[in-house]
Amino acid sequence: MEALDRLSQLEADAPARIAAASDLESLAQIEAETVGKRSPLLEIRRGLGSLPDDQRREVGRRVNEVAQLLGSLIAQRRSILETAAMEEALRAEEVDVTLPGRRPPRGTRHLIDSIQQEVVDIFVSMGYTVATGPEAETEFYNFTALNIPYTHPSRLESDTFYLDYGEVPEGTLLRTHTSPMQARYMELNRPPVYIVVPGRVFRRDSDSTHTPSFHQIEGLAVDTDITFADLKGTLAHFARLFFGPDTKTKFIPHYFPFTEPSAEMHAYADGRWLELLGCGMVDPAVFGHVGYDPNQVTGFAFGMGVERLAMVRHGITDIRALYDPDLRILRQFR
Amino acid sequence: MKLTLDWLKDFVDVPVTDPADLVDVFESLGLEVEEWGRIEPTFSGVVVGKVLSVEPHPNADKVRLCTVDIGAEAPSQIICGAWNFDAGAIVPVAVPGAVLQGDFEIGRRTIRGVESNGMICSEEELGLGDDAAGIMVLDGDYPWAAEHIGADLAKLLPFPDAYYDLAITPNRPDCMSVYGVARELAAYYDLDLVEPRTDVTEVGPPSTASITITDADACPRFVAREVRGLVARRSPHWLRRRLQLAGVRPISNIVDASNYAMLEVGHPTHAFDMDRLGDRVVVRHATAGETITTLDGVERTLEPSDIVVADETRPVAIAGIMGGADTEVHDGTSRVLIEAAYWNPPSILLTSKRLGLRSEASARFERGMDPNFCDRAADRVAHLLQELADGAVAPPLVDEYPKPIAPRSILFDVAEVRRLLGIDLTVAEVTDLLRRLGFEVAGDGPLEVTVPTRRPDVTRPADLVEEIARLHGFDNIPDRVRTGTGGGLPTRERKLRKIRDVVVGAGYHEIATFSIIAESDLDALGLPEGNPARDAVAVSNPLNEEERLLRTTLVPGLLRALAVNESRQLKAIRLFEIGTVFMPGSGKLPEQPLRLGFVAGGQPEITWEGQGRTPDVFDATGLWELLAVELGVPQPAVRPHRSPVFHPGRCAEVLAMGTPIGTVGEVHPAVTERFGLTGRVVAGEIDLDELLLERTPWRFEPPSTYPPVIIDLAFAVDDDMPAAALTDTVRRAGGPFLEELTVFDVFAGGNLGQGRKSIAIRLVFRAPDRTLTDDDLVPIRTAIVEAVERTLGGTLRGAS
Structure with a gap:
């Protein structure tokens, strides 16, 4: 039984050789020599036909048995060697992951715009819409339509930028507030009106708390049954949404030519009471200018300084920082 | 505007124990407190003493030896270096143990061999003024001093006091005074308001002053009062101190009286030296080019739109803004004419703006004073001159009032309160609130409200609603969140x-x-x-x-x-x-x-x-x-x-x-x-x-699941041919299956020849419903190459 002896010999020797294969190449070599084309196994299998019947079965069984055993050992070994090879390849690709990452370029929106958007969104969520008006405005809309008399100090050249444009007596100027849009919007729309007006405004002023231009958000609500209670509640609600749910507010009497009664809202923020915005019930004279009947409708209006909101909430003490283009400032506006 | 609690108490018995409480009250009334502070004595252990005798110091000739009754059993011997007093003077004495500002403790000292038991103090040493030249003599300025020998001076002076710097909104000229602010407090607390003293004793022959007003619109009223026999001297300490705390520098009793009255009752007055002023005073428009040198020493050129006060020869004041230097009160002034007028606010604003000249007076007149207070304003000054400067008030009060201004009356429906404020107040409550502010109220529906002429800001029902809201308290109006009816981002x-x-x-x-x-x-x-x-x-x-x-x-x-x-x-x-x-x-x-x-x-x-x-x-x-x-x-x-x-x-x-x-x-x-x-x-x-602009929404295109066919083409074109011209042409010729076009190489030189460049593009073709074949692509490729050749003169360099 030479064939059976050779099989047993193979069964005894081959596993050690397979286990000793140190790389995929030598394993392939061993595979060829044990179960492959040049192996005793193939030789014996080819010779099966020439064996006597009684031996053929026995040898055939043994051939399959050894082939299966060695095949599985080789597969196992290959898997181990493949894994090791991949691990080594990966090890070669190792990098220092603590090196700075490759950040996609990303800029920042200006804080003024972020705050403006946040305020707008609060009011939009309450059913208001957005209107915007021209920065170069007529004296009529900036002052006259808002019941600001010709003698009012805010009309002085010391306070307002006038333009060499348009015709006297109703010349043009850089709007001193976003309020002109009250009149413009009401002229074009019938009540009810619920709008906010964000925008750039101008005053002839420059120091650590004033820049010649800054931003305001105007609000206007006109309907058949709006009262001072609505004004208080709505603006207090705004303050809570903007500064936090526990924000306290108080309203104190003030004066604006285009509202009556007029008030200032103060909010307790940053550990102190801060003047946050001016507001009031729309003055009947303003309704008169736009053709609304002050006996039929009532309304409230408010205006707040965007820079002020930004400064209060983010601890900015000099307004000029908001107009400094230094990247180290801009990158903080996240 | 700066004022003190002590001064306010002249007019209203403010029921606060801590001056801090008043800050919230001011605020709730709409009088913004820009700054406030407590005023405490800067000294302790200072008593009222009476100088019994003054002797020379035996060993020094710059100081004197005083015996002073300080209310103790025996008088004290005190050495004093000041010479502005004699025996009988009532003076502040810092007794041993007293502490003056700067933690300066007073002890017993021996000066050139003589013991001194304390110090007689000056205003400056007590922090009560800036006079350091002599000691503070109390008896002239404080008649009560003689009755309080030995008493603690700090308890006799208005301590503790507080100052408030109020920002008065431009609609409230009536609040630009102590009296005006006191009226607000009286309304807030529902207390009585004490009226300022305007009583005068008229003596001597009638005044010869006459007033002529040429433009009653610009000057509806002009009141004048002559005061004679004036003796210029320093104002009493209490008055000087009040002026100083209000930020005004004391000058002399005659000038101070006018300033004091303005701070107190609000209405600006002006005192002319009558010996330098003609008898016939005319209020008129300036003539073109007319000049006046104002109190600040500046010569100003006037225009016919400016209103002046003039005598027969020249303008003596720019109406409501500033007096002239010619007729200014000076140390030798003995006879003044006090002017208290009502000027039309826009005219004051116009002139003040044109001249770039603003004063305390113009700031008040341009907002609007009370035309019906002129007489009292003039006599408030006359009263003070009588008290402070031995003034003899001449009869009569000259009052030119060609255009009387009557209080305005407003018909007021109480329902306006509900409509504008969202709260219900009864007629009685509304009536009470308005009366407390000095408005007269008649009837009960609608109310007929008479507005005092000191309130030019109240002309309509909405203005009354503001007054009601203010006094009722904004805090007592409920909060209600109001949501809009539409909204959204445009x-x-x-x-x-x-x-x-x-x-x-x-x-x-x-x-x-x-x-x-x-x-x-x-x-x-x-x-x-x-x-x-x-x-x-x-x-x-x-x-x-x-x-x-x-x-x-x-x-x-x-x-x-x-x-x-x-x-x-x-x-x-x-x-x-x-x-x-x-x-x-x-x-x-x-x-x-x-x-x-x-x-x-x-x-x-x-x-x-x-x-x-x-x-x-x-x-x-x-x-x-x-x-x-x-x-x-x-x-x-x-x-x-x-x-x-x-x-x-x-x-x-x-x-x-x-x-x-x-x-x-x-x-x-x-x-x-x-x-x-x-x-x-x-x-x-x-x-x-x-x-x-709004755009129609983009439409979804399902991506094709069939494989693409990729064709690379390189064209030689003229150097100055924009790549966009090529890609546009290719895109147009590429037809509907062209899914993607990428420029992947641009170069010049090589074998292209002078003035030519190569642009290589990769084209990705794909059909939505099938795999494209050569039958599809050959004609497309041909069309592209032809189009480029025909329209751009480009030649195909190679393909793959």
Whole structure:
């Protein structure tokens, strides 16, 4: 039984050789020599036909048995060697992951715009819409339509930028507030009106708390049954949404030519009471200018300084920082 | 306006124990407290003493030896260096153990061999004034002093006191005085208001002064009172101290009386030296070119719109604003004419504005004083002169009132309270609130409310509602959140947000620059005369002469911002601004388009992988391409462009549907140099109108599941042929199956020949419903090659 002896010999020797294969190449070599084309196994299998019947079965069984055993050992070994090879390849690709990452370029929106958007969104969520008006405005809309008399100090050249444009007596100027849009919007729309007006405004002023231009958000609500209670509640609600749910507010009497009664809202923020915005019930004279009947409708209006909101909430003490283009400032506006 | 609690208490018995409580009360009344503080004595252990005798010091001739009764069993011996008193004077004595300001403790001392038991003090030493020349003699100024020998001085003076600096809103001229503020407090607490003393004893022959008013609209009332026999001297300490605490420098009793009265009752008065003033006083318009030298020593030229007070020969005061130097009260003045007039507010404002001359008086008259208080204002001063300056008040009170101003009456429906405030108040409650403010109320529906003439701000029912709300308390009005009836973000706002997101996402930081620029900014851009950006609207009253133009472009502001960053050693700077520019238009207002401007420049960032890339023109066109896609701009395009601002070979115009809407590129090196910049700078400015429009929503296209066919073509074209011309032609000829077109190589030289370049493009074809075959593609490829040859003169170099 030479064939059976050779099989047993193979069964005894081959596993050690397979286990000793140190790389995929030598394993392939061993595979060829044990179960492959040049192996005793193939030789014996080819010779099966020439064996006597009684031996053929026995040898055939043994051939399959050894082939299966060695095949599985080789597969196992290959898997181990493949894994090791991949691990080594990966090890070669190792990098220092603590090196700075490759950040996609990303800029920042200006804080003024972020705050403006946040305020707008609060009011939009309450059913208001957005209107915007021209920065170069007529004296009529900036002052006259808002019941600001010709003698009012805010009309002085010391306070307002006038333009060499348009015709006297109703010349043009850089709007001193976003309020002109009250009149413009009401002229074009019938009540009810619920709008906010964000925008750039101008005053002839420059120091650590004033820049010649800054931003305001105007609000206007006109309907058949709006009262001072609505004004208080709505603006207090705004303050809570903007500064936090526990924000306290108080309203104190003030004066604006285009509202009556007029008030200032103060909010307790940053550990102190801060003047946050001016507001009031729309003055009947303003309704008169736009053709609304002050006996039929009532309304409230408010205006707040965007820079002020930004400064209060983010601890900015000099307004000029908001107009400094230094990247180290801009990158903080996240 | 600064006032003290002590002074307020002359008119209302303010029921506060802590002056801090009053701050909230002021605020709730609409009197904003800008600043306030407690006023405490800066001394302790100072008593009232009576000087019994004054002897020379045996060993010194600059000081004297006083025996002073300080209420103790035996008088004290005190050495004093001041000479402004004699025996009998009542003086403040710092007894041993007393502490003066600066922790200066007074002890027993021996001066040149004689014991001194304390110190007789000056105003300055006690922190009660700035007089350090002599000791403070109490008995002249404080008649009560003699009865309080030995008493603690701090308890006799108004301590503790407090000052409040109130910001009075321009609608409340009636609150520009102690008396006016006291009236508000009296209304708040529902207390009685004490009236200021205006009683005078008329003596002597009638005054010869006469008043003529030529324009009763400008001057509806002019009251004058003559006071004679005046003796100029220093005002008593209490009055000087009140003036000082109110921020007014005491001068002498005659001048002080007028200032004191104005601070106290609000109504400005003016005292003329009658010996320098003619008898016939005329209120008239100035004549053109007429001059007057005002109290501040400035000669002013008047115009006929100005109102003056004049005598027979010349103007002696600019009405309601400032008196003339000629008739000013001086040390030798013995006879004055006190003027208390009512001036038409706009006329005061006009003159004051024109002359650039503002005074305490003009600030009050331009807001509106009470015409029916003139008589009391004049006699308040007369009363003070009688008390302080031995004045003899001459009869009569001369009162020219050609145009009496009657109190206004308003019909008021109490339902207005509910309609405007959202609260219900009864007729009785409303009546009570208004009466407390001094309004007369009659009837019960509607109410007939008579408004005192001191309140020019109250003319309509809404104004009464404000008064009611104020006194009732804003805090007592409930809060109700009011939601709108519609709302939502308009398209324009949504698009603006998207534009910002895109540009921010591309690495740009938003900035805000000023809208007013300088002519030199336009020079620095290299814009020639006649360039549209030179046609700027000017500000007629700029803050400085240099910056006087409304910006016609965002670029200079951005370049300047870039330079700021570069000078601060910052790298990889990318900035943008969304803002309005201004150009002359055809309507009432300038054209004001909204624009996006951006710049990129500076040294590239250094990382561990090496130096970053310096941006160039393709960063600018790339940003435009991104915006165009994201905002759905129809038919976006780019074409070569020339602009003085930009590099002549690296500048593009961007277009939407064939219309140019912006310019992008690399900034001309001459321009960057003028802005102090180094290296390549990329910039662009795009009109946003087209990008802010509502677009029909994009339609979904299912991606084809069939394999693509990829064809690469390289064309030789003329050197100056824009790549866009080639890609446009290819795209048109490529037909519906052309899914993607990429330029992947551009080069010149080699065997192309002079003036030619090669552009290689990769075309991806795909059909939605089948796999494309050569039968499909051969004709397409032929069509493309033919189109390029025919329209562009390009030749196919090779294919794969």
